[in-house]
Amino acid sequence: MTLRYSSGRSSSDLSKSSFSEESDINASTILNRISINSDIAAGPLTDNVFDVEDSNNDELNHDGRVIFKRNNTNMDDLTADTENNPDSDSDENYYEDIDIGGVFEEIRQTYGEDLSETLSAYSRSASKEIDIHDIEESIDHLPEGTHPEENDKSCANCCKPRRVENVSWLKEGQHIRLPGARLTFSFRRKLVPVYYHHAIVKRVNKTFENSIELVLVNFSKVKKKITINEETVTYDLENDEIDIMDYEHPRYDPKTVVQRAESMVPKETETEGNKTFGSYNVFCCNCEHFASWCVVGEGESFQAKGVLKSSAEILCKAAGTGCKIGRFIKRFLNKATTKITAGFNFGKYIPGMFLGATAIIYLIYTVAMTIAYRVKLSKGKLCKVCFKREVIALWTNFGAFCITSGISYLVVHFLLPLLTPTPVGIPLFLVLVLLSLFLQWGIGKLVKALRSPYACDKIEVKHLSQITPGSMISFKYFRIPHFAIVTEKHVESAESKIGTITCVHYGLKGLNVFGTREVIEESFELDVNDNIKNVKLVDCRQLKTFPPDDIVKRVRARIGEKTWKPFSNRSDHLCFDTIVIEGNDGDSHSARSKMIGKSSSKHKSSFYVGKKEIHLRSDLHIGHIVKYKGHVGIVVRLEDVTEGGEQNFKMDMIVHWDSWVIRKRFSVDLKNERLLIMKYNPAHCCPMDDRVQRARQIEGELSEFRTGKDFLENCILKKL
Structure with a gap:
């Protein structure tokens, strides 16, 4: 929202001053000092521009307060004018008061929750009258706002x-x-x-x-x-x-x-x-x-970073392994002959020195990268989630290097010399080296697998009006970070800070932490002032999501599900699978021209794209290629069950089984079983109806295909 007025200053000068989230104090100063006449009928704010006329005008002089008029122009600006405009046509304009509730509602929606806390203060009557010079002074002190096409926070790491x-x-x-x-x-x-x-x-x-x-x-x-x-x-x-x-x-x-x-x-x-x-x-x-x-606004190349990072990790791992091999060779030579090892008295310290130097260099690199990420976070070039992810990955990898290298060094120095003369020595050494490399490689994969599917910030809950049905929240569950979807909220009033929240999540029935996890719906009391569970709102505004009512229906349909997996189906996966819309980005372009050039690629694009676990019947369609109970085939029939909801239904698949093409019938229970959709490149595939028809044509026949993969390709690939 931009304020413009005709009092010796051009509108272009004033367009530089705009409201931002950090300017609510100055905004409140202006809003508090402008008095609104309540004797005139209120009019809507939307799609209008308001001008302040000269207070000497008898029609507008209401107790000396600033009065607004509305005309049918653009809503982009709010015009305050204290001089009579000779070009204006008074017959075409009518004067009325602003709908102050509409003003503040629009400000709240545009500039966030911070202004809503002082909404009542903004709408109170003015305590003192002002003139146009007071408004000019307040506007001059407004900070320059952020352009609407530019966000004050960005992050390339979570793309x-x-x-x-x-x-x-x-x-x-x-x-x-x-x-x-x-x-x-x-x-x-x-x-x-x-x-x-x-x-x-x-x-x-x-x-x-x-x-x-x-x-x-x-x-x-x-x-x-x-x-x-x-x-x-x-x-x-x-x-x-x-x-x-x-x-x-x-x-x-x-x-x-x-x-x-x-x-x-x-x-x-x-x-x-x-x-x-x-x-x-x-x-x-x-x-x-x-x-x-x-x-x-920040140049990032994760390919180049990946090459440099991989090179550094390989050198560190090679350094640790090299120390082990060098130490082992020296021990072996010591056992072989004293003449050969006569010159190795000083050499016995080299592996330890080399390993120590490598650890110091790795530590310096880890500290430097942590500082660099911190600087990027402070400048708004890295989101908080990615900052935590990168720092945790850095220090976890460094810790894994120190632990594995330290243990290996002790084993090589003290245990291996005792076992070298025996047949167990060399095999044990090789196993130790491979285990060390595997642990250092696997720790990064493990940390990555434990990340949430999306990098969404967490917002501190200051009042319960922030939480609505369909919202995603995080809280402590058995002192472990946990996620849930809010399905109901019970509060006495909109301004209440104490209420009851009902949510659906992967929980435990009882106090056994190692028991079977199940999707349950439960309620708990939330006091914002004494937030014991550390409840925070997960900000999903940047994602393409279902409407709140659909989110509640989708998550409630999964109540009773028991297919929890530590790396693929946790509480955060449950929430994001329920909220986020994946797939098509919009309607297809029309085929505007058949005269289009040819691709210069020398290869065919990949046929297989990936797989996705589904949890609801509505996400499965006839013609999909699915994997269920060890069978991979084409879905040719789906039938809903009267009782069971979205996770219980009947399904017919045509599969390749023991050299025959047969139909398999299943009663699917997604609450206890997993079903995966196999995704293929649509550019290579025929429509769903065609693949179903092809499968039915050879149903019950002795297969001419050697494998199930050949059968599927015959059914889904386009015929040339």
Whole structure:
């Protein structure tokens, strides 16, 4: 919301002053000092502009207070004017008071919950009259607000690649990635890229079926030099794999992303490339740096970081392993002959010194990276969730290195010398080395598997009005971080800080921490002033979610489920699976032209995309390829059960079994069993109805296919 007035200052000067979340104190000063006439009927605020007329006007002089008039112009500005406007037509304007409730409701929705706490103070009667100079002074002290197209927080670490299954998903301003044009290999109908190329979509020109013509801004080679350029490229999903990089915290909107990308394209007069962004460098300024800079304002390349990080970890692991091998060789030589080991008296200290030096270097690296992440967090370039994730991963890996290397060093020094003469010595040593490498490699995988599917911030609950049915909350459950979906809330009034919250989550019936976990619905009393459970609201606004009523229905349908898994189906998975809408990004583009170029890719895109566990009948459709009770086949029939809800139904599958194509019938109970959907590239697949028809045509026959995989490919692949 921007204040403009005609008192010797241009509107462009005042447009620089806007409200932000940090300016509620100054905003309250202005709102408290402007008195609203209550004798005139209130009018709605939406789609109108209000001007302050000269208080000398008899029609507007109501006890000397500032009165607003409404005319039919744009709502982008709130105009305060103290002089008569000679160009205005008084017959076309009518004067009335503002609907003050509507004003503050719009401010609350636009600028967050912080202003709502002082809403009653804003709407009280003015204690003193003001003139236009007081308003000017207050406006001059307003801090410059954030532009609507720019967020004050961004993060590139929590972006995720999403495979494009339909060309309609590609839109202007997206950050996309593709397998590198040179070092990409195809192995068993799967593309294996050595690296990825990144670009910004400037415009979608044409689409037809699985083909699309895009205008990209990216690093490309022109006249034997790699610079940022615009190029028009045609892709076909049958040959090209395209991933959309979904940012949970982008700083800029799509239009601004395109503008930033265009601003880096060198002008014709620039012969040295763009000096603002920098010359191409594979480690410091590559295509991924450029694309992420356009979206979040900070150049990040996780490919380059991954190479450097992997190299450092390999060196650390090799250092520890090298010390063990060196120590073992020395022990072996000591047992062999005294002459050969005569020069090894000083050498016995080398492995320990080398291992100690490696640990110190690793510690310095860990501390430096922690400080760097902290700085990025303070500057709003990293979200809190990703900061915690990165710091935990850093120190966990360092701890794993210290523990495994320390134990191995002690074993090699004290235990192995006793076992070297025996046949057990060498095998034990090899097992020790492999176990050490496995632990250092596996600890990172374990930490990653324990992360939540999405990086959502947690908001402190200050009043119960923040929590509504369909909200996701976090709290301590047996002193362990836990998540739940709120289904009901019972409070005495909107301003109450004590109430009863009903939620659905993966809980325990009883006090046995090691008992079977089950999706249950239970209530607990929440006192905001004495928040024993440390309840916080999980901010999912950046995600594409179901409506609150649908969220409640979906999560209640899973009550009684007992398929908890520590790495794939925890309480946070339950919540996000219930809330987040996955898949299609919008309606398909119309086939505007059949005259579209061909893809330059030399390979076919991957046939198999992945698998997804489903928990509700509504997420399963006839024609899906599913894995259930050891069988993989095509769903040809679904029947709802009268009692059992969304997790109990009957299903018919056509499968390849013992050289026959047969129909299997199941009574599915998703409360106790797992069902996986196998996802394949739609560009290679025929429609659902066609694959069902093909399966039914060969049902009951002796199979001509050697494996079930051949049977499925015959049913779902397009016929050439």
